[in-house]
Amino acid sequence: MRWVRYEREGGVRFGVVEGDAVAEVAGLPFDDPPRTGRSVPLASVKLLPPVIPPTFYAAGINYRQHVLNAQAKGLATQIPKQADIGYRAVNALVGPGDAIVIPRGSTGKIEFEGELVVVIGRKAKHLSAQDALSCVFGYTIGNDISERTWQRGDRTFWRGKNADTFKPMGPWIETDIDLDKLVTTVRLNDKEVSRFKTNDMIFGIAHWISTMTQYLTLWPGDVIWMGTDDPTLEMVAGDTVEVAIEGIGALSNPVVGE
Amino acid sequence: MRWVRYEREGGVRFGVVEGDAVAEVAGLPFDDPPRTGRSVPLASVKLLPPVIPPTFYAAGINYRQHVLNAQAKGLATQIPKQADIGYRAVNALVGPGDAIVIPRGSTGKIEFEGELVVVIGRKAKHLSAQDALSCVFGYTIGNDISERTWQRGDRTFWRGKNADTFKPMGPWIETDIDLDKLVTTVRLNDKEVSRFKTNDMIFGIAHWISTMTQYLTLWPGDVIWMGTDDPTLEMVAGDTVEVAIEGIGALSNPVVGE
Numbered sequence: 443m444r445w446v447r448y449e450r451e452g453g454v455r456f457g458v459v460e461g462d463a464v465a466e467v468a469g470l471p472f473d474d475p476p477r478t479g480r481s482v483p484l485a486s487v488k489l490l491p492p493v494i495p496p497t498f499y500a501a502g503i504n505y506r507q508h509v510l511n512a513q514a515k516g517l518a519t520q521i522p523k524q525a526d527i528g529y530r531a532v533n534a535l536v537g538p539g540d541a542i543v544i545p546r547g548s549t550g551k552i553e554f555e556g557e558l559v560v561v562i563g564r565k566a567k568h569l570s571a572q573d574a575l576s577c578v579f580g581y582t583i584g585n586d587i588s589e590r591t592w593q594r595g596d597r598t599f600w601r602g603k604n605a606d607t608f609k610p611m612g613p614w615i616e617t618d619i620d621l622d623k624l625v626t627t628v629r630l631n632d633k634e635v636s637r638f639k640t641n642d643m644i645f646g647i648a649h650w651i652s653t654m655t656q657y658l659t660l661w662p663g664d665v666i667w668m669g670t671d672d673p674t675l676e677m678v679a680g681d682t683v684e685v686a687i688e689g690i691g692a693l694s695n696p697v698v699g700e
Numbered sequence: 701m702r703w704v705r706y707e708r709e710g711g712v713r714f715g716v717v718e719g720d721a722v723a724e725v726a727g728l729p730f731d732d733p734p735r736t737g738r739s740v741p742l743a744s745v746k747l748l749p750p751v752i753p754p755t756f757y758a759a760g761i762n763y764r765q766h767v768l769n770a771q772a773k774g775l776a777t778q779i780p781k782q783a784d785i786g787y788r789a790v791n792a793l794v795g796p797g798d799a800i801v802i803p804r805g806s807t808g809k810i811e812f813e814g815e816l817v818v819v820i821g822r823k824a825k826h827l828s829a830q831d832a833l834s835c836v837f838g839y840t841i842g843n844d845i846s847e848r849t850w851q852r853g854d855r856t857f858w859r860g861k862n863a864d865t866f867k868p869m870g871p872w873i874e875t876d877i878d879l880d881k882l883v884t885t886v887r888l889n890d891k892e893v894s895r896f897k898t899n900d901m902i903f904g905i906a907h908w909i910s911t912m913t914q915y916l917t918l919w920p921g922d923v924i925w926m927g928t929d930d931p932t933l934e935m936v937a938g939d940t941v942e943v944a945i946e947g948i949g950a951l952s953n954p955v956v957g958e
Binding site (some may be wrong): 494 | 755790
């Protein structure tokens with residue numbers, strides 16, 4: 443099933459995509475919500491980020507080639523020894539088609555990276571690796587925008603990773619996935635610039651979830667962005683960037699200056 | 701006014717404290733909600749963290765003596781040159797009276813720190829320092845728990861700062877505050893262990909908000925934890941820790957092992 447979150451008549455709704463239509467539901471996707479009986483054309487609704495997470499987790503460095511290429515550029519990036527999860531901020535989320543706005547004052551390269559996003563469906567603590575995927579509701583797509591000067595110069599990742607609009611997510615949550623078949627494709631102005639096996643991670647999703655839940659509770663709607671593989675490329679105002687994962691969909695966003 | 705968030709009849713409510721009673725409202729404190737007409741004794745309700753923030757911000761290092769004492773211990777801590785905001789995680793929040801649980805596997809010192817918490821009341825972007833406090837709804841209290849081995853050894857602050865129960869917050873949001881008169885007092889088992897002028901910060905609240913909102917949007921309910929001054933002390937299972945700020949209230953939590 444494909445779950446969307448969208449605007450209709452000034453309100454925010456969830457629904458299930460069925461062909462070219464959206465069947466509206468009453469409640470959150472994670473609560474097995476009843477259908478309202480209303481159906482609207484998919485093309486007629488403004489899609490929003492498919493969920494607003496209570497906590498927004500990010501794996502960060504999670505693909506081998508990404509580390510090797512960073513090292514080749516002279517960066518101190520290392521293959522991580524353990525799955526230490528990071529955080530991103532809800533203010534930075536935008537939906538499919540929304541503009542990525544390069545903030546005034548940016549002097550650095552702005553890069554974009556395609557990521558698989560895990561969406562949690564139920565409260566989970568102390569899961570074994572074997573049981574870890576049982577708390578997953580589905581998957582969506584993220585485009586991880588970074589301002590590299592701020593990322594290196596600031597004490598935290600606040601402007602470099604979490605400026606408004608720096609975390610496009612969508613277009614929907616897909617619940618039926620074969621992780622090992624997924625391929626991530628990243629496009630800049632319709633030209634493919636990156637392609638990698640989505641599940642070829644340093645630490646797999648089950649390992650991340652099991653490790654995290656030894657110390658923290660995952661809640662319905664939490665998202666975990668799983669990192670990206672190389673190459674990553676620069677974007678500038680006027681570009682359009684797209685992340686597609688076969689079996690999920692495509693997330694496309696224009697880039698503008700503030 | 702003092703705003704509380706609490707459990708009643710299996711649901712979560714907001715209300716205004718009036719003497720020994722809570723006047724229930726319908727809606728969020730930030731939306732000028734109407735009163736329902738129901739009133740319950742304050743002592744009869746289970747207080748929750750007074751807000752669940754969309755984004756949970758933390759200033760981190762924000763008091764001079766805290767830096768000097770860290771340096772005296774041989775740590776690399778520096779007086780920050782700019783107001784780079786950090787992030788904490790919603791899973792870690794607990795309310796007044798809730799247990800702080802030291803996770804299994806902790807080998808490090810666990811320390812606690814009293815912090816003023818700013819609660820945002822309206823959407824804000826590009827505020828000048830002069831206008832910055834106009835988006836503040838009120839203030840509450842936070843107790844910032846850290847597991848120092850994980851804080852130093854992990855690549856991120858996930859276990860060291862954001863394990864479940866590591867961020868007690870409450871007991872309520874106070875809207876009528878004279879910042880310059882506030883004094884923070886921290887107690888371990890009823891013995892005072894720290895006392896500092898709450899508003900004696902390296903970067904003040906208006907400077908933080910103005911700086912942040914040049915790049916990000918603050919939303920109603922967002923919280924900013926403002927950091928702590930020294931001394932900070934260790935706590936162990938069996939202790940009770942309390943942070944009090946005159947004019948706001950006191951936040952007390954017992955410590956237990958997992």
